[in-house]
Amino acid sequence: xxxxxxxxxxxxxxxxxxxxxxxxxxxxxxxxxxxxxxxxxxxxxxxxxxxxxxxxxxxxxxxxxxxxxxxxxxxxxxxxxxxxxxxxxxxxxxxxxxxxxxxxxxxxxxxxxxxxxxxxxxxxxxxxxxxxxxxxxxxxxxxxxxxxxxxxxxxxxxxxxxxxxxxxxxxxxxxxxxxxxxxxxxxxxxxxxxxxxxxxxxxxxxxxxxxxxxxxxxxxxxxxxxxxxxxxxxxxxxxxxxxxxxxxxxxxxxxxxxxxxxxxxxxxxxxxxxxxxxxxxxxxxxxxxxxxxxxxxxxxxxxxxxxxxxxxxxxxxxxxxxxxxxxxxxxxxxxxxxxxxxxxxxxxxxxxxxxxxxxxxxxxxxxxxxxxxxxxxxxxxxxxxxxxxxxxxxxxxxxxxxxxxxxxxxxxxxxxxxxxxxxxxxxxxxxxxxxxxxxxxxxxxxxxxxxxxxxxxxxxxxxxxxxxxxx
Ligand SMILES: [Zn+2]
Numbered sequence: 001x002x003x004x005x006x007x008x009x010x011x012x013x014x015x016x017x018x019x020x021x022x023x024x025x026x027x028x029x030x031x032x033x034x035x036x037x038x039x040x041x042x043x044x045x046x047x048x049x050x051x052x053x054x055x056x057x058x059x060x061x062x063x064x065x066x067x068x069x070x071x072x073x074x075x076x077x078x079x080x081x082x083x084x085x086x087x088x089x090x091x092x093x094x095x096x097x098x099x100x101x102x103x104x105x106x107x108x109x110x111x112x113x114x115x116x117x118x119x120x121x122x123x124x125x126x127x128x129x130x131x132x133x134x135x136x137x138x139x140x141x142x143x144x145x146x147x148x149x150x151x152x153x154x155x156x157x158x159x160x161x162x163x164x165x166x167x168x169x170x171x172x173x174x175x176x177x178x179x180x181x182x183x184x185x186x187x188x189x190x191x192x193x194x195x196x197x198x199x200x201x202x203x204x205x206x207x208x209x210x211x212x213x214x215x216x217x218x219x220x221x222x223x224x225x226x227x228x229x230x231x232x233x234x235x236x237x238x239x240x241x242x243x244x245x246x247x248x249x250x251x252x253x254x255x256x257x258x259x260x261x262x263x264x265x266x267x268x269x270x271x272x273x274x275x276x277x278x279x280x281x282x283x284x285x286x287x288x289x290x291x292x293x294x295x296x297x298x299x300x301x302x303x304x305x306x307x308x309x310x311x312x313x314x315x316x317x318x319x320x321x322x323x324x325x326x327x328x329x330x331x332x333x334x335x336x337x338x339x340x341x342x343x344x345x346x347x348x349x350x351x352x353x354x355x356x357x358x359x360x361x362x363x364x365x366x367x368x369x370x371x372x373x374x375x376x377x378x379x380x381x382x383x384x385x386x387x388x389x390x391x392x393x394x395x396x397x398x399x400x401x402x403x404x405x406x407x408x409x410x411x412x413x414x415x416x417x418x419x420x421x422x423x424x425x426x427x428x429x430x431x432x433x434x435x436x437x438x439x440x441x442x443x444x445x446x447x448x449x450x451x452x453x454x455x456x457x458x459x460x461x462x463x464x465x466x467x468x469x470x471x
Contacts, residue, residue, distance in 0.1 A: 001458040002182055004210055005031040013039045014136025016428050017443050018408055028434040031462035036430050129458050140442055143426050144187030144435030146415035147390050148328045149307055149378025152177050153195035157344055157383055173384060175207040180388025185437035185459050188212040193219040197242035201469040210465045214419060217241040220274060221249035222265035228273050235277050246278040246285045250294035258353050262292030262311055275301040299323040305418055310357045312364040317371035326418045327368045328378040332396040334358045343385035365400040376418045377411035392449040404444050433462030
């Protein structure tokens with residue numbers, strides 16, 4: 001469930017993810033955290049006014065499945081509705097278990113996520129979330145996640161397949177991708193190509209899904225290696241489209257033979273011109289580079305981040321750290337692409353290329369960590385099977401040697417710094433936008449993406465779709 005920009009909401013006694021043995025009173029007004037203070041008392045010390053509303057008491061009774069007596073018919077109707085929804089929820093979960101096969105279970109799970117978050121079927125919960133003051137004694141709050149590398153507008157791994165779909169179908173899939181991304185607690189994305197700013201505005205506004213979107217409307221690659229005059233014209237077009245990022249495809253990728261994935265596709269002059277010109281125009285630059293000299297260029301001209309970077313060397317990591325260039329490994333997608341049984345089901349030659357990337361990636365992350373490079377969370381997800389599964393990347397980064405704090409920072413506070421918005425996004429702190437994810441258990445104790453995603457009680461946003469899409 002998404003709670004959009006509440007006028008006022010107060011959590012009493014809630015835990016902030018990553019801060020052990022301490023609880024907080026967190027107050028939100030008009031989409032910003034206005035007060036974050038250590039709690040004085042325990043949950044038992046709520047004032048009477050802050051305790052359960054009469055409506056909530058009814059729901060609790062209904063949940064215990066004993067029909068209360070002496071109710072008005074309106075109340076009775078409400079309780080019956082509550083019981084109905086509970087039965088429906090139980091049917092859905094029993095159904096999931098009875099189906100037996102993992103695939104069927106997944107399908108039902110996906111189905112329930114598609115229409116409504118599972119927890120919304122629990123009426124006691126649902127009523128609770130609409131309270132202005134919420135007892136947070138059993139809740140954890142995290143800043144909303146920031147995915148620094150998505151392709152929200154792509155529907156198929158092979159773009160030729162997307163072109164076979166009609167426009168209405170593509171738009172429906174894009175809208176669902178945005179909804180699924182928000183449901184999993186990602187409140188901000190940087191789109192790395194494919195999503196034009198005007199399309200993002202349309203999707204956010206028309207489908208009422210308040211996802212904060214940064215854009216790169218064009219990917220500068222080998223086809224753009226046509227000199228500085230051309231690059232200037234093209235960059236001006238990108239700026240005029242409303243994009244606030246320049247994306248440089250500096251090397252090949254999954255579509256290129258492995259021998260070439262570290263060869264630069266632009267000249268150094270072209271590369272450094274793009275970085276300089278973007279910065280002069282108040283835009284930021286991210287650089288797709290599997291490895292090679294393009295990483296040195298990025299450090300030399302101060303690009304904002306390197307994407308993928310699995311063939312990063314230890315020396316290069318040191319130079320990135322020194323030049324304050326961030327690293328967004330997008331680690332999980334290569335494991336998914338390399339998996340013969342994976343959801344992408346790619347041709348063997350691409351699986352093989354992905355497998356070689358996977359073999360190098362953990363080492364690159366280790367180099368970056370040791371050198372003190374700022375690491376950012378990005379998924380590179382681009383298909384319906386993957387949108388909404390963004391949190392898988394957290395667990396891959398954990399496996400590659402980052403600790404929980406570092407992984408969380410990569411997806412929140414450090415990601416916000418990479419966006420240039422470290423002063424207003426990515427923290428539960430006074431003055432910050434109230435983009436947040438509320439969990440029903442400590443996320444640090446959760447062992448898998450499924451568990452973590454299932455632990456989300458609701459997602460809170462600090463800005464509504466009207467503001468996000470204001471011209
Ligand atoms: Zn990408």
